[in-house]
């Protein structure tokens with residue numbers, strides 16, 4: 146009788162990029178015969194994949210490590226906070242090992258050392274697409290690691306290093322495997338998606354019977370041929386972003402752009418050392434919408450950056466309205482350890498930051514409600530995420546909604562559906578980003 150498979154639990158914190166790292170670690174461990182447990186009790190050892198982006202994220206990571214230690218006792222730490230081993234060990238001296246971001250080999254070695262694998266050829270097989278922590282019908286596709294920019298509020302380049310793009314054919318092969326495994330929606334992620342390939346000089350690689358360049362447009366175009374919904378995240382508005390708008394108008398990729406503008410005031414953007422020039426951005430957005438009227442723009446913004454005046458903050462609010470940003474996320478500025486912006490004069494009082502955040506959210510909620518109203522009576526194509534027992538309705542998303550961060554549609558009157566099914570609905574009610582629809 147084969148020995149019981151050693152069992153791993155994983156706690157994955159942070160951004161979608163960290164989630165992809167967790168998936169890779171699990172894929173590798175699973176391929177070696179480890180079992181996975183969804184709770185601390187069932188696990189022989191727990192891997193905590195941490196986030197170290199903001200001080201609040203660090204605190205959350207340290208808390209998660211503490212919880213895993215008290216609930217399970219055997220804990221290996223990885224991810225962005227792993228760069229700060231001293232901090233982790235000072236708070237939690239009993240962790241078994243600490244490794245940094247993307248150190249898959251080191252994590253796996255640490256697991257081997259503390260919980261050796263039991264070889265069983267029957268469970269060494271991994272599905273071609275690997276294992277995913279996200280539901281089966283959508284998956285994140287990471288096209289590069291690191292970032293060449295040096296935004297003054299951000300420490301990601303010091304943690305993750307400079308941009309390292311994956312070859313185009315490797316990305317396409319992974320995407321194709323995901324689609325073959327049943328994935329209906331692919332979320333393209335990286336720190337700076339539209340800079341893809343610049344580090345490898347847009348290297349060509351062979352994909353099927355042709356050659357594809359590691360370039361934002363070329364990759365997007367090729368991904369659009371796979372028959373899944375393709376959603377682009379973390380796109381900086383470099384001039385060549387204009388080229389993908391026609392692909393959206395043709396229906397080849399989703400008419401959705403997640404662009405982290407962060408601010409609208411040219412002076413603040415310079416102080417933030419943002420990589421793109423946002424001059425004439427309103428004109429460009431109007432141009433995009435004239436080509437692709439259904440375009441949805443999601444963005445995130447920081448309020449309370451050092452030196453932000455009331456007038457500059459108001460310019461930000463005006464921008465959100467004028468640009469008709471469909472989904473606007475807001476972060477309160479945080480003085481992150483190691484970030485250049487810490488040294489800036491004119492730090493804003495926390496009360497002022499909180500107040501600006503409230504005003505931002507008030508406007509964003511009003512805009513969301515107004516936008517929702519315009520959708521009543523419209524036909525929308527939605528993808529099913531699951532069933533909501535309380536509402537007795539399917540929960541779905543339109544093309545304008547990314548999973549977990551945007552809105553939902555509760556679908557009534559449908560037959561039996563499963564996650565990933567795509568259908569048309571007529572929107573009958575709206576409350577901000579929460580819509581109700583009748584199946585057609």
Ligand code: SF4
Nearest residue numbers: 292294296299301336
């Ligand atoms: S683009 Fe700026 S904010 Fe984004 S990861 Fe790079 S340095 Fe950080």
